[in-house]
Amino acid sequence: MKRATAVVAVSLASLAAHAGRPLTTEDAVTLEDKACQVESWVDHNSSMTTAWAVPACNFGWGVEWQAGFARSHDDVMGTTFSQSYFQAKKVISQPTEGGWGYGVVAGLTRFPHRPSHRGWQDPYVIMPVTWTPDAPTSIHLNIGWSRDADQKIDTTLWGVAGERQLNDRVALVGEIFGDDRTRPFMRIGGRLTAFKGLDFDLTYVARAGGTSADRFISVGLTWATAPFLP
Numbered sequence: 001m002k003r004a005t006a007v008v009a010v011s012l013a014s015l016a017a018h019a020g021r022p023l024t025t026e027d028a029v030t031l032e033d034k035a036c037q038v039e040s041w042v043d044h045n046s047s048m049t050t051a052w053a054v055p056a057c058n059f060g061w062g063v064e065w066q067a068g069f070a071r072s073h074d075d076v077m078g079t080t081f082s083q084s085y086f087q088a089k090k091v092i093s094q095p096t097e098g099g100w101g102y103g104v105v106a107g108l109t110r111f112p113h114r115p116s117h118r119g120w121q122d123p124y125v126i127m128p129v130t131w132t133p134d135a136p137t138s139i140h141l142n143i144g145w146s147r148d149a150d151q152k153i154d155t156t157l158w159g160v161a162g163e164r165q166l167n168d169r170v171a172l173v174g175e176i177f178g179d180d181r182t183r184p185f186m187r188i189g190g191r192l193t194a195f196k197g198l199d200f201d202l203t204y205v206a207r208a209g210g211t212s213a214d215r216f217i218s219v220g221l222t223w224a225t226a227p228f229l230p
Contacts, residue, residue, distance in 0.1 A: 020039055020054075020222065021039050021041060021191070021199065021201050021220045021221070021222045022041070022173060022187070022189055022191060022201035022202075022203045022218055022220055023140070023161045023163070023173055023175050023187070024159060024161075024175060024177050024185075024187065025128075025140045025141075025142050025159030025160065025161035025175050025177050026089070026105055026126055026128035026140065026142050026159070027128055027130045027138065027140045027161075028091050028093070028094070028095055028101035028102050028103045028128045028129055028130035028140070029091060029094075029095065029101070029130065030058055030062060030063070030064040030089055030090070030091050030103070031056060031057070031058040031064050031224070032058060032226075032227050033058050033059075033060050033061075033062065033227060034058065034059070034060065034227035034228060034229040034230075035057070035058055035224065035225055035226060035227045035228070035229070036055065036056065036057040036058075036224075036225050036228075036229070037055075037056050037057075037222060037223060037224035037225065038053070038054070038055050038056075038222070038223050039052070039053075039054040039055075039056070039220060039221070039222045039223075040052060040053050040054070040220060040221055041201075041218055041219060041220025041221070042218070042219050042220070043205075043216050043217070043218045044216055044217050044218075045212065045213055045214075045215060045216035045217075046212035046213060046215075047074055047075075047212070047213050048072055048073065048074040048213070049072065049073050049074075050070050050071070050072040050073075050082065050083075051070065051071050051072075052068055052069070052070050052220075053068070053069050054066060054067065054068040054069075055067060057229065059229060062090060062091060063088055063089070063090050064088065064089045064090075065086075065087075065088050066086070066087050066088075066089070066107075067084070067085070067086045067087075068083075068084060068085045068086075069081065069083075069084045070082050070083040070084065077113070080112075080113065081112060082111070082112070082113060083109070083110070083111055083112075084109070084110045084112075085107055085108065085109040085110070086107055086108055086120070087105055087106060087107025087108075087124075088105070088106055088107065089103060089104070089105045089128075090103055090104055091103035092104065095130040095131065095132050095138075096132065097132050097134065097135055098132065098133065098134070099131075099132065100129060100130065100131050101129070101130045101132075102127065102128065102129045102130070103127070103128050104125065104126070104127055104128075105124075105125065105126040105127075105128060105144075106123070106124070106125045106126075107123070107124055108120040108121070108122060108123050108124075109122040109123075109124065109146075110122070111150070114150050115150070116150055117149040117150040121149035122146065122147055122148060122149050122150075123146070123147050124144060124145065124146035124147070124157065125144055125145050125146075126142055126143070126144030126145075126157060127142065127143050127144060128140060128141070128142050129141040129142070135165075136164055136165040136166075137162070137163070137164050137165075138162070138163050139160075139161070139162050140159070140160070140161040140162070140163075140175075141159070141160055142157065142158055142159035142160075142177070143156070143157070143158055144156070144157035144158070145157065146179075153181075155179045155180060155181055156179060156180040157177075157178075157179050158177065158178065158179070158180075159175060159176070159177035159178075160175060160176055160177070161173070161174065161175030161176075161177070162174055162175070163191075168193070169192060169193045169194075170190060170191070170192055170193075171190060171191045171193075172189075172190050173187070173188070173189055173190060173191060173201075173203065174186075174187060174188045174189075175187045182207075183207050183208055183209060183210065184207065184208075185205055185206065185207045185214070186205065186206055186207070186208070187203050187204070187205045187218075188203060188204055189201065189202050189203025189204060189218075190202060190203075197223060197224045197225065197226070198221070198222070198223050198224075199221065199222045200220070200221050201218075201219070201220050201221070201222075202217075202218070202219055203217075203218045204216075204217055204218075205217075205218060
């Protein structure tokens with residue numbers, strides 16, 4: 001992905017329960033207390049392939065801790081560790097059927113190949129809101145802020161996403177997300193539950209009027225555990 005794509009994707013990096021993969025927009029849901037999950041996915045476009053590994057755990061008190069690490073390959077840089085982030089999410093009000101839920105996400109990002117400010121110096125805060133009009137349907141709304149330490153720029157982040165469970169195994173997902181400085185990205189695709197705790201997903205992402213570098217295929221999986229931590 002290009003730098004602008006990467007900033008938006010990392011800053012909005014959503015994980016939680018089923019709006020994480022494959023959606024970028026955060027939801028107002030966390031893992032169960034004492035449970036963990038691992039998400040992994042590959043984004044591929046015409047110029048770069050980026051693979052992500054994202055473990056997360058809820059050690060208690062309703063706070064989900066998550067870290068993400070990306071390894072990218074292109075013809076210029078070769079294969080390198082390109083991006084990473086660390087965040088915490090707390091749900092203040094759980095969404096219920098026919099109702100709303102909301103929470104807060106705060107984190108730091110790191111871009112090790114920048115000319116300067118290569119450390120954990122890019123903070124972000126996101127407020128996720130989830131509306132569940134009926135059991136199979138969820139709508140997620142995001143508003144947030146991020147700081148680019150390298151360019152000394154503050155950015156407003158936003159996202160709107162929806163997911164519809166067709167049956168016990170298949171769900172359709174879609175979203176539009178971005179910031180106040182660039183054209184937004186759109187995603188559409190689906191998620192397949194192989195068995196409880198293991199999901200696979202496939203989506204297509206593009207930006208209206210963008211180049212081939214702004215269009216990519218994303219393939220991923222999510223493995224979630226039952227509560228097991230002490």
